[in-house]
Amino acid sequence: MSDFVRDFRDLHVLIVHPRDSSAEDLLQQVNRIGCNFDSVWPIPKVLEKKFDLVFVDVTDQPCAQIKSFLNSNGGELPTVIPVIGYENPSALEAVFKIGAHAVLTKPVRAAGVLSSMLMARMHWAEQRRFQKEMLKLRDRLDNFQKINDAKFILMRHHTIDDKEAYAVIRKQAMAKRTTVFEIAQSIINADGILRNIGDI
Template sequence: MEGGSQRRTIRATPALLKDLRTLRVLVFHPDDADGKQLTQQLQRIGCQVQAFWPPLPTLPEGVDVIFLAVRPDSIDVGFEWLKAEEVPTIIAVVTYENPTIVETVLHIGSQAVLPSPVRSFGLLSALVVARQVHGEIKSHVRKVRKLEGKLLGVRRIAEAKGILMRTRQISDGAAYDLIRDQAMSKRVTTEEIAAAIINANEILSLGKR
């Protein structure tokens, strides 16, 4: 299992390297030596780079990566874009370490950390690793949502079967067969038929309360 995961990572790496020139990158960093070095190195890699300080309250569309300077003067800034469902890859740029800085790095969901002073060595690796981690997180989120959807569907079918068993005095198997047959005849999923049964039961139950 572990070997398969490693092989998938190795196969993904060339694609990540190839896609670097298509990345839209925001650099939220003061216009100092580190900020200039970071911007220049990203441009040499081929990324499409824009630099701002202080950080923007809202993000332009299509941003893939954010390099964010985590500094005492920016720690208390609430970034609304962090609350969005789809957040770009975030790489924290830190000048020094203390518990508050580390806590902030974790709070913003950084996928990599770039230490200051910024050097050309290590930047490419941080970018590729962060993109890899970000992609894996998104993949896991999609899988979790898919599983949650399946679980919800199972629960709805179980509830719909219970309604049919009570109202029609039929067995569990017969109730499921009825749901399945309706789904096939209407060319919809069994989950949709189950949801319709539950909704209809709730409507019919209103007058009995």
């Protein structure tokens, strides 16, 4: 947790909120925390990539417009903290739809800003870690599927069993100093070429 607090001074924060007392209070608190920050209103069409964390007023704002803005830079979604004045169904729906990492309620108080930023950054970091783990898992599943496909090709062409087919793949990988996944892909590619030639 101390790492998150220490890194706050390196964050670039954008406050998307009408210039009223709530915005002024929020700006003061973010400034006291020591973050770099900018303020803008109305909601821009494009979010600059430099921003790590975005406070956005969702009161009476079209959810589709907010989502479009947050996803407009084509990169990774920043940490998002919606600012709400009341907990009615439309405001809460917007909180969920825009992928909020924490919520800040109005009127803005000194005690709530740092804690909401901390919780949001921790949630955002955990979400990123989970997404990376999911990508790794998908890659592993894809690679295992490639091995199974390659084994099936060898079994079909050479009348060998599953274990023998895998042994062939493994032996080739060791001989060429590469992975079994690369050899499996080569076998699949070669089989595809032979099939195409047969269709000519």
